[in-house]
Structures are given as structure tokens and as C-alpha cells.
Amino acid sequence: MAKVVVIGGGVIGCAVAERLSFEGHQVTLLERDQLACRASGAAAGELSPQSTTVPAEESANQSLQLFPELIARIEKDSAMNVEYRVQEGLQPAFEPEEVARLRAAGGRWLDAQACRKAEPSLSADVLGAVLLKHAHLTPPRFVRALARAVAARGAAIREGTPVIGFERSGDEVHRVITAAGSHEADWAVIAAGPWSKEVASTAGVDVDVRPQRGQLAALDPRALVLKHSVFWSNGYLVPKADGTIIAGGTEEDSGFDDRPTVAGIATLLNLARRLVPDLGAASLLRAWAGLRPVTRDGRPIVEAVGVRNLIVATGHHRKGILLAPLAAMQVASLIS
Numbered sequence: 001m002a003k004v005v006v007i008g009g010g011v012i013g014c015a016v017a018e019r020l021s022f023e024g025h026q027v028t029l030l031e032r033d034q035l036a037c038r039a040s041g042a043a044a045g046e047l048s049p050q051s052t053t054v055p056a057e058e059s060a061n062q063s064l065q066l067f068p069e070l071i072a073r074i075e076k077d078s079a080m081n082v083e084y085r086v087q088e089g090l091q092p093a094f095e096p097e098e099v100a101r102l103r104a105a106g107g108r109w110l111d112a113q114a115c116r117k118a119e120p121s122l123s124a125d126v127l128g129a130v131l132l133k134h135a136h137l138t139p140p141r142f143v144r145a146l147a148r149a150v151a152a153r154g155a156a157i158r159e160g161t162p163v164i165g166f167e168r169s170g171d172e173v174h175r176v177i178t179a180a181g182s183h184e185a186d187w188a189v190i191a192a193g194p195w196s197k198e199v200a201s202t203a204g205v206d207v208d209v210r211p212q213r214g215q216l217a218a219l220d221p222r223a224l225v226l227k228h229s230v231f232w233s234n235g236y237l238v239p240k241a242d243g244t245i246i247a248g249g250t251e252e253d254s255g256f257d258d259r260p261t262v263a264g265i266a267t268l269l270n271l272a273r274r275l276v277p278d279l280g281a282a283s284l285l286r287a288w289a290g291l292r293p294v295t296r297d298g299r300p301i302v303e304a305v306g307v308r309n310l311i312v313a314t315g316h317h318r319k320g321i322l323l324a325p326l327a328a329m330q331v332a333s334l335i336s
């Protein structure tokens, strides 16, 4: 079994560490700050394979199917509840062209009347909606449960430990270097989100990944109850187990600035009211933002890049929580 050093304590790094430790590898996970402190802690946690953008729906569906077994395993090993729920989602149409497009894409179609029966608070302007396969969970809990399961198997998890370089000769890395010492590695996995470029550069490798800001708002809907997650034009409303509703998510180029803005949150609140007008009376509980890792072609990178035993796992864009189990399997199969 191999000595593997995983760099990054987001959902990708923790899912990779979980899979590798489950398969019996000797894993060390190094996180610069705290587990789930970036996009993986900021995410809404919707696990919806339907998407008009890459990554392909097929990978997303494949990953979604890995959740029940993974959740059962980590909830047992970590003694934590990640609030995983399978639920139906709705993708409504407001214009006749949208109706035609959504109906052509397949799925069960609800006309306007059936739509309002299913979700009475939906806008009266909705012409119909597709019923979607959907699940969701609470991302910071998911990441911590993955990490606890890893630790329960005897693996080392080091927070507050930035990786600053690699000891490399020829086509191989031998050690991963941090300010607090170095770690021997048969394999190293860079899962540092949009910082993967910076980390890989210290091994002399170029990785084409950049940050993209996404903003979210948590609403207290008061008496209003939303039974479905609602998806529309890259935005969504996700009802959570605690009764709040998460409205998301913008897509902006802001470099590494992950602070929410007035304009970004206003866009989300307008979207929420367009979908469910009565949310105008909801309270705004919290607004925040995170940085998604995005590649030039929008597809994730999960491969050895430039160095035989240095794997990069990043670029999961809007679907990193959903795609984490698949990414973990892909890394495990590269190593075995």
C-alpha cells in the first residue's frame, strides 16, 4: 500500500483521503488553514446532476449514485449526521421558449396547475416545470465527517499546515514540504481548489485553474414552507433541514476576493422573489461567498500532470460537492 500525501482539506481532498484510507493506503492530509474553510464550506450542498454546463451530466449521475454507500460509511465511522436528504426539485419555465427547451430535454413535466399543486408558493407566472432527481446535504458537515472517518482509520490530518514545495528528482516527487517539516510520499495529490495552480507551480508544473466567486444568502422564510428545491437560470432556492432557504449562486471573476457584494446579494434576492414572491417577507439571515475552482474548458482535472506520481484533482466548478465521490474513485484508480 502506498504513502499518499493529500494537499487541501476541502471536499475533494477529504473525499480522496477517505477513499484512499478506506482502501488501506497510508494517508496524510495537509490543510493550509482549516478543513472546509473555503468553497467546500461555503457551498449550498445541492446534489443535482442536471446541468446546462459541463461537467457532463453522465459523470454527475455516476457520482450521485455513489452517495448512499459513502454517506452510510462515513456517518458510521465519524458518528456524525451530514443531513443528506433525497428530495424532488423543480426547474420552472417562465417563457414559452423555456417550456419547449425543458420539455425537449426530457423528465416529468408538470403543467402550471400541477406545478402550483406541488409547490403552492411558486410564482403565478410559472408556465410549468420539470421534476428533477435531486438530493442535498450540509457541506461543512460532509467534509468534517469525511475527515473524521479518515482520522478514525489512523490517518494524519494536519490543519494550519501550508504546503510550500516538493522535493523532486526527474519525473517523481519524493517529499512534500511544509513550514513545519516534510512528508515522504509515494504519491502526492494536489486538491487545493483554485490554489492548485500556485501549489503545483512549486513542483514546476502548470495547472490551468482559476477562482470564480459565487455568492449565497440564507433566508428565514417565516411561515412559508418550500417543499422542493427550485432551479432556474444558474440560480436556485434550496430548503435546508433547519427550515432556512439558501438562495444561490452568482458567477463572477473577482480574483481571490471572496467577500459578498451588495450587487451579488441583490441579484440573489431578486431571483428568490421572482421564483417565490412571498419570499419578499422573509428575513435575510446571512450572506457569504466562496471561490469555485474553474478550468479553461470547464471540465475537472483529475490526472497526473507533468510528474508521474503527482496527481491534480481540481476544477469541479459548480459541482464539486456532487462530484467529490467520483473524483475520489478516479484518484484511487490512478494510484492502484
Ligand SMILES: Cc1cc2nc3c(=O)[nH]c(=O)nc-3n(C[C@H](O)[C@H](O)[C@H](O)COP(=O)(O)OP(=O)(O)OC[C@H]3O[C@@H](n4cnc5c(N)ncnc54)[C@H](O)[C@@H]3O)c2cc1C
Binding pocket: 007, 008, 009, 010, 011, 012, 013, 030, 031, 032, 033, 034, 035, 036, 037, 038, 039, 040, 041, 042, 043, 044, 045, 046, 047, 161, 162, 163, 164, 191, 192, 193, 194, 195, 196, 199, 213, 214, 215, 216, 248, 249, 289, 290, 291, 292, 293, 313, 314, 315, 316, 317, 318, 319, 320, 321, 322, 323
Ligand atoms: C457559493 C457556492 C455554492 C456552491 N454550491 C454547490 C452545490 O450546491 N453543490 C455542489 O456540488 N457544488 C457547489 N459549489 C462548488 C463546490 O463548492 C466546489 O466545486 C468545491 O467545494 C471545490 O472543492 P475543493 O476541495 O476543490 O476546493 P476548496 O474547497 O477551495 O478546498 C481547497 C483547500 O485547499 C487549501 N489549500 C490551499 N492552498 C494550500 C496549500 N498551499 N497547502 C495546503 N492546503 C492548501 C485551502 O485552504 C482549501 O481548504 C459551490 C461553490 C460556491 C462558491
